[in-house]
Structure formats: C-alpha cells, structure tokens
Amino acid sequence: MLFLPSGKRLWIVVGKDNEYWTDPDLGFCSCKDFYFTTLSGGDECYHLKSVRKAIEENRFTTIKFADSEYVGYLQAIAEDNVNLLGRS
Numbered sequence: 001m002l003f004l005p006s007g008k009r010l011w012i013v014v015g016k017d018n019e020y021w022t023d024p025d026l027g028f029c030s031c032k033d034f035y036f037t038t039l040s041g042g043d044e045c046y047h048l049k050s051v052r053k054a055i056e057e058n059r060f061t062t063i064k065f066a067d068s069e070y071v072g073y074l075q076a077i078a079e080d081n082v083n084l085l086g087r088s
C-alpha cells in the first residue's frame with residue numbers, strides 16, 4: 001500500500017489464516033512471531049523475510065491510498081494486534 005503524497009508504504013503479507021502488516025524499513029511485522037521471537041532478539045519472522053524477497057524480485061502489487069487514510073490503517077493494525085495476541 002502506497003500512501004500519497006508522502007510516499008509512506010505499508011506491506012501486507014497474506015498468510016494462511018491472516019493478513020499481516022509489515023514494514024521492512026522499520027523491521028516491523030504484526031504477527032505473533034515478530035512479538036515473541038524477533039523483538040526478543042531472534043530471527044526476523046517469515047513475513048518480513050518474504051516481503052524483502054518480494055521487493056528484491058519485484059513481485060508485489062501496489063495499491064495507492066491518500067495520506068489521510070494512513071492513520072486509520074495504523075489504528076486497524078493496532079486493533080488487529082490486540083485481537084491476535086488475545087487469541088492464543
């Protein structure tokens with residue numbers, strides 16, 4: 001997802017059960033692995049790796065949004081995370 005005019009980007013990885021939000025520039029992912037493994041000094045999660053690979057190989061789809069929608073998406077991500085972490 002590309003937000004204009006700022007050029008901010010969010011990457012969505014569609015997994016088996018969920019969609020995950022990642023930002024390879026910040027090294028962020030919304031999945032559990034990221035919270036429990038990556039943040040405690042472990043390896044990057046599968047989604048971050050696959051986003052980096054997709055960027056390298058130019059295998060991604062760009063959807064453009066207005067900057068005004070960015071905050072709304074970040075809020076949606078935060079809520080998703082609460083749901084994910086509460087689900088285990």
Ligand SMILES: [Zn+2]
Binds near residue numbers: 031045047048
């Ligand atoms: Zn992940």
